[in-house]
Amino acid sequence: MDYDALVAELRQLRENVAGVTDTVIAASDGIPIISDVAKSVDPAHISALAAADLGIARQAAEVMGLGTLSQTVVFGSKGYMAVYAIGRLSLMVALGDKGLNLGRLLHESRPAIERIGSILAP
Amino acid sequence: MLASALARCRAEAVTGVLRVAGNAGGLFHLRDGAVVAVDSPGSPGAETLLVGSGRVGAEDWVAALVDSVGTRSLQAALAARGIVGPAEAQALALAAVRDGAFAVAAGQVECCDVVDDVADGPPLPVAGGVDVDGLLSETARRLDAVASLAVPLSPYRDRVVPGRAAAGLTPERREIVAHATGRRNVRDLAFAVGRGLYPVTVEISRMLGEGVLEFASPVASFSFSHGDLATLRPRSEPSGAGRPG
Numbered sequence: 001m002d003y004d005a006l007v008a009e010l011r012q013l014r015e016n017v018a019g020v021t022d023t024v025i026a027a028s029d030g031i032p033i034i035s036d037v038a039k040s041v042d043p044a045h046i047s048a049l050a051a052a053d054l055g056i057a058r059q060a061a062e063v064m065g066l067g068t069l070s071q072t073v074v075f076g077s078k079g080y081m082a083v084y085a086i087g088r089l090s091l092m093v094a095l096g097d098k099g100l101n102l103g104r105l106l107h108e109s110r111p112a113i114e115r116i117g118s119i120l121a122p
Numbered sequence: 123m124l125a126s127a128l129a130r131c132r133a134e135a136v137t138g139v140l141r142v143a144g145n146a147g148g149l150f151h152l153r154d155g156a157v158v159a160v161d162s163p164g165s166p167g168a169e170t171l172l173v174g175s176g177r178v179g180a181e182d183w184v185a186a187l188v189d190s191v192g193t194r195s196l197q198a199a200l201a202a203r204g205i206v207g208p209a210e211a212q213a214l215a216l217a218a219v220r221d222g223a224f225a226v227a228a229g230q231v232e233c234c235d236v237v238d239d240v241a242d243g244p245p246l247p248v249a250g251g252v253d254v255d256g257l258l259s260e261t262a263r264r265l266d267a268v269a270s271l272a273v274p275l276s277p278y279r280d281r282v283v284p285g286r287a288a289a290g291l292t293p294e295r296r297e298i299v300a301h302a303t304g305r306r307n308v309r310d311l312a313f314a315v316g317r318g319l320y321p322v323t324v325e326i327s328r329m330l331g332e333g334v335l336e337f338a339s340p341v342a343s344f345s346f347s348h349g350d351l352a353t354l355r356p357r358s359e360p361s362g363a364g365r366p367g
Contacts, residue, residue, distance in 0.1 A: 001348075003346075003348050006348075007344075007346050010344075010346070011344055014344070015279075016145055017145065018145055018146040018147075018163040018164055018229070018278065018309060019163050019310075019313070021305070021306075021310065031349070032348075032349060033348060033349070034346060034347070034348040035346070035347055035348070036344050036345060036346050037345065038303060038305055038345075039303070039345075043347070077180060077184075097310065097313045097314070098166075098169070098170050098174070098313055099162075099163045099164070099165075099166060099167075099170065099309075099313050100163060101145070101146060101147060101163035104145065104147065104163070
């Protein structure tokens, strides 16, 4: 696994999008692959929650006929958790504070997800 | 680019939104060519300034928001509940406009375009709006002030950690130190403590000069860890998804 390439992608996301506080890439079953998180955040917990969150959202998209799921976002009064599907095998989580630039995150993460997908499954 | 776009909005007496793409970027809400509010991911808005700082309780804020749905005036709802008076609300709205303009100008500006007014306008507009010329000169003054600080720093790039001199701090400074993990840049700290980007930038520069804070090393700014997975595929096959451990 080319971890250096994944590090570069996560670093770029946090530097280029105001408000991104933590990032995790995990397998779809909730096992963390790589993380860049604060001490107060456990990558294993986030990965498990994100996998469950994405699974439910994916199911909803399929049952409702909404097409292929690309992302699901949890809106809290103090911040956000955005979960992106990377193909069917893995996912990426971005945690953000109250001021997170969600539009910018979407704009930056779309090409990042494609690149991360090809790093994970070359 | 930002200055000329705003000047054009003023000349054409635009009522709508000037959208600034970039990092942090932001939205300038305009009425008849004057700026009534600025939303930027780079600067805390009214909610963060009031609730994040502890000035207003989260429940009171939500209650006022619900009240304001009918009247469309958050300021009136805050005043009716006795939470924030109109004078304080206007002072806060003006401070948020100036801070938002500084936050947009201090970051990267990629392009500006005018879009139709977004469905719901800003929650706490400045009555009568802020004149574009005054706002631009205040923003230029702030950018100059930050560039000529004794310890110059970038609100978006520089991350800080506690330094050695930590005695006798004011509560405001203690709060900044408590949130200075090295992962947070100046903008993140402003959101964490619920204060404006500009005042926090100036304060952090002074704290760096006094040794209360230090610039974080690249090692402290990011904390990458991975589990040395050899490959993704075998474990994630559907047949192995329920396997323990």
